[in-house]
Amino acid sequence: MHNELSADLAPFKGIILSLVSYANHHKLDTLIEKLTPNVKHAVRFLIKMEIKRIAKPCTLVMDFRSMFSHCEPVQHNEQCHYLDKTSKKAFLQSVKQNQDNFCVYMYNELTEKAKHRYLTKQAKQGDEAQSIKSSLNIAVANAINLSNQNYFHEEPESFHSQYKVFTYDPLGMSDNGKRSLGITVTLTELSLNQCVLKSAINIPDIVNDELFLWFYQHDERLEFEPEITLAYKVIKQEQEHGHYIYQLSLANQNTKDMLSLLSRLQQQKHIANEPYRQKQVEPLIDSVMAKSHEQFLTSRINDIPLMCAKFTSGWRPDSGLYTQANKQLWQFFSQEDDLAPFSRLFGYEKLQQALDNNQSFDDYAYILKHQYADKTQYLIIWQQQLEQDNKARKLLQKHFLNGNYRYIRLTINAINALEDAYLPSAVASSMSSAMAFMNRPLCKATAKSLKAYNHLAVIADITELNNTLSIAEQLKVKEQPLHEVAAIKCSKEFVMPRLQRKSQMKKIRLDLNDARREERFDLALDVVVTRYGSQPCRIKGKTNNISSRGLSINLTKPLKYKAGENIALTLRVPDNICQPEKLISLDNQAYQLLGGSDTHLRLVINGLERKHQACQYLRKLIFHHLDDLKLSGAKANEIYGMSKALRNIYCLCRFLFTKTNANGISTHLP
Template identity: 25%
Template sequence: MTAEDLKEYVGVIERMKSLMNSAEFDQVFSLLTSDLPKSKQFLLKMELKRMAQPCDYFIDLRGHVDGEVRPFVYREKTHYMDDKAIQIFENGIKQYGGYTLGVYEEVMNADNNFRVMHKKETAQRVKSALQTNESGDDNSSAATPGEQGAAKLVTFGHYVNRTEERMNFGIDVEVKINDSRFVATTSDLSISGCKLKIPKGRTAEPGDTVTINFTGLEQEFTLDIPQGIQYTLVDVEQLDKVNYWRLKKLPTEQDQNFSNFLEKFIHGNKRRYKVNLDNTTDAVTTKGYEQFYLPRLNSLPVYLAVNEGAVSPRFALTTDYNKSVWHYFLDEQQRSVLITLLSVKRLKPLLAQPGPERSTILYCFTHAAKGKLYYYSATAEELLAAPELRDTFFGFGATKPSWRVFHLNLIKTTAQHATATFTLPKAQQKTEQAEAKPVLSPLVQGVIKNLRYIASLTDISANNAVNYQQYNYNPANLSQLNQFGHRKLAQVPPCEAIPVQYINLRAESRYLYKTTVQLHQNEQMVAGFSRDFSTGGLQIETVEPVKYNKGDIVQLDLVDLQKITSKHQLTQLPYEVMAVSKSHTIMNLRALPTEDGHTGKQFFQQLIQNNRAKLTLAEETPKYPGLSEALRSMYLKALNNFAFYLHRKGIRYELNVIAQGATPNALHTLLLQHSKNGPLDLELLLKNSTANLQFAQQLKAMKRFDPPKSYELYIKAPRTTATSAASLESYYDYEFDNEQQKQAFITNTLREATLFAFRLFLSRTGRPDTDYIAREISYISVYAIHRAKTLEEELWSVAGVGDAVDISKELAWRYGCLEHVDDTSLRQQQLRDSRQS
């Protein structure tokens, strides 16, 4: 490759290649460079002489190019090149008159070389970023899903484990099958298997025995396997010009020496040839998106245990976003009422529903009397079976402040899903035994062994109580609502809240420390003490309730700490209230920035710096170590939610990654149908540049811990036995000028077509949990650091995560379209037809 400062003269260099050893060289060179300075002419001539120097470098492109590499002999020396490299090599030989440095550099810098491809991609990304910054305009609103490329689909909880490292290695082999012999080439190689590139016309069936002689390896090594190695055919991949056979080696005593040879050969050459990292990169991608989604989960997963036919809620997986659902179902004694909410009588009809999604709408309200809290709940099916009480339940219940509407989804699970995690190949694990994650403890295995179902509760109320208040009812019928009331139990089986645990994503470490504080409140002093502190904030507890709410500004004095410092004034320090407990005695405070710098923040920075070894980190010790991870894995392998992600690319936002669990839900199916069997098209979701004009603007106004913003998406489908992709239409709730216009649309659509409705929850993300994927990233970096960097860039660019829940069943009830409340069967039939097509 020419030097950077000679690139503009590449045309002259190309013209002079074939004249290097010709008598016309000086005359032609002077003619072509007559307008150049003498210094440039000298540099060009020196470059040409350098490129014409004879070369004896060995060329081995195995694992370095996007092509099938094969042996190529030139002057009794075997090189390994693909077809494109061979063509460049032969053309170079003709131009230079022999194998020179110029020929070698042209071969090594072919367009399909992974190093060259990565360099070009990096340069293009830098160029695009610079152009975007220079323009100063946000042209992202003009971007369409097609411009962004096909959407990526991530499957939660799905990792392809590979026990051994596979090396992309092309070598000639002789294949024997069914009394026929032919020559083929390996595509990749491991100790216990390989992948062969087979010429067209050779046929075989999975299960056939294949004998392979590694003729290419035998030219360089003494293998002593004249009978060959036996494999069984696992899979056949048929392409236009060639077929690929996936083979698994049959265990025999004779091949032990060959296995030992392969282990040493792969270990010694994996830095030289390209190790296949597809499964590891897929795992990093999946795990990375999982750790964005779960901590921002709006649904409350409730794990149901089955003991001798009795069903009882055992655990609930909580996050900062679904804790409100957990607290809603705690009675006056702070006991969970989920056992009466999720009764066997209520769960049986859900299990009887045809899969894959077994869900219903659950309506709830509470009534306080004589110091006790009474719960009332009914599913859509239960109200459909009691039409005489439906209006009474809606009309009376919706007037209560405690009125809630939930989407209830029931999914099956098993304790075996708790231990299904991704593992690196054994060759890497041997060097990281200390980092390997232990199996589940006997304690955790004991508490999860009877878990059989997960009931997922999602609050979809969203200020729709006014719609249900329009139902007229006779007050004389109120006493009949007792049949929907929860009975009070003398003994309530324990149901425990288990928080989702990833690494501490706080910007700073917190330290446990108790010291006296005084709080200024209405010109009075309230005594208290600190529970923990960081450089940027405090958690304090007061001896009496305070009248502060989130967002208020407070002033406090650090009485005892002031005694140990004269450098910092620790009185009347301004802090912002970030959270207040129900008892109004515990508050989380954030240091309020000031022009001169916050004195308290400066003091704590110095205190931590000088006493870090003496301070105790504020870390929560779980009751069941490892249980959170086990429940997390079980939920990921069973859920059927629709998750989507927004990436920030400069000043643009893109939505081109969606995720699913074990089975797709209705929105997945509709998008696939709309894509017309091609790449996944998100047009129904991204109409009118929703990602940049709605979602992006919302994310910019949100902070990481803000509650999610909700939207409603309506998809209109023709009322036929099969859903036509071309006829699907989507609408967002914000597209309607007022509630009356939206109600008219929904009413007309329910009458004329089939309406699918989804509640979308959009949350802002923080930084990724890099510790969670550190081992995988480190492993990839050893062999392909550019791929590791690309993966990290992808995860760090995630700005928002969304969740979509099907509310189609609830929409007809909300707007009083009673003749369409049982339209579920038609929707399910259309989805089944879509999946089959």
């Protein structure tokens, strides 16, 4: 087998390898066209042929018994390969990812890796390595997973030190004295400025709300030995589940040396947890990659995916995904906003029986859309009827093939929409089991709507198959116009059944024009403009909507503004949206004017997010009350696109790395 690409195809080696797993995909031409927009058609054809060549089934047998002593026979497609344990695992995984096909590139990849392991083993034993030429020098072609299932559930290492607390400065005491007299506590939160400690007993005789905390006997993995003694002020004290909780703030009298040691200790914890953070980030990166490929495919879906549930009248579709690519098929089934034909399609008795028995359904049907006298008639012939009933064949020949018909395939499978939707990157329902949950608001309402979905249906238009097979010519159909002033008379079994009640099906649109950087939520908060530029003022107003980085406010009186000017606000923010009477005042918050009108202003924070008090507080407020806040500007039946998905991933990433406790102490996880 030739192992080098031609000079014409060498620049496209990466594209060819990345598309090997899509060699038999019906959208291969579209994928090549999108990845090579400025390439001639002839070159694209060569690229396609090269992909087909590399991905063609391989008839060669792999026998590694000459290299490894413990090889096992592995049967696949009437061939027996002899593979070592590592090769067997890689072979089965590759075949599974490639829809049970064994291809040329897989043969070369596994053979090359086996030879490399053999040579490495020989070199370690001191034998002279013998060169083994690979029959094909080709890089690994990895398929892109559209459904990211790379989870990470490990907890970060705590790297705890031992802690003792004193009501007086233990300076000058011996280690034995501090160990015997100090009160043993555990730290639940620790930052460079604050900490929260938990004690089994109430600390007695606290003078001037002052405590001294002794850090000693650190985790050996930190490679940190110095002991630390720091003075803290007690900010808050409470009892919880039989323990005493103390929230402490660093006192001013601490020496620079001790503060420097605390900083070094935190830094050592951060370095020690680097492997944890790398593992933690990988699923998020995979989510972004999966979302990018999902966006490309979702916007080009020609089929109509439908989420289905059991209603009182039987199994019916609840919602379907509408894209520009399946627009024509939608128009065939619907008249303006009337989506009843989708539900009427589910009136087939055998379909209902299959779903009642929790079985999958897969069948073909001819559907005729006959319009007459401002009315529409839908007729349907299922494949089984066509094969067994002569009346169906005559109806197809006389009316269907002369009219506006579609030949469709309807597949329905059982799913767990709620479970599948919580994938870090759920994809469009024609690819996976749930409709892009990450592109929807992250709240209980969304989860509740998904809970009822337990079946996924896909309508595929395969009418072109009829044209390819020349069905009309085979049946000798004579072209004649349908009678357009009356309904077609036929047996009742070929008429789509009427619905007992109006269809409640929803059309879900994919919005590709969403350019928001952050979500905005409708929330009215009292604000007072205290400074405009360098001039003090006092103008009251209310927020129209909020995000962590910006505000939209309405003022009670006009303010002549200039875009880009700085402005200072006082915000009255509830500690809990469900209890709006408890308000916290955030004074002199710095914002910058973006635009608006004299009484309506759009603002963005002025300064760093991590140092902006209102930004940090509003971010925490939004995150903890997603179920109670209404998304501003969101349309009811619309799934947002890539921007929304990435904002959700960003939101999860931010709160994955930043832990904020009930006392408002924000500390980055180690």
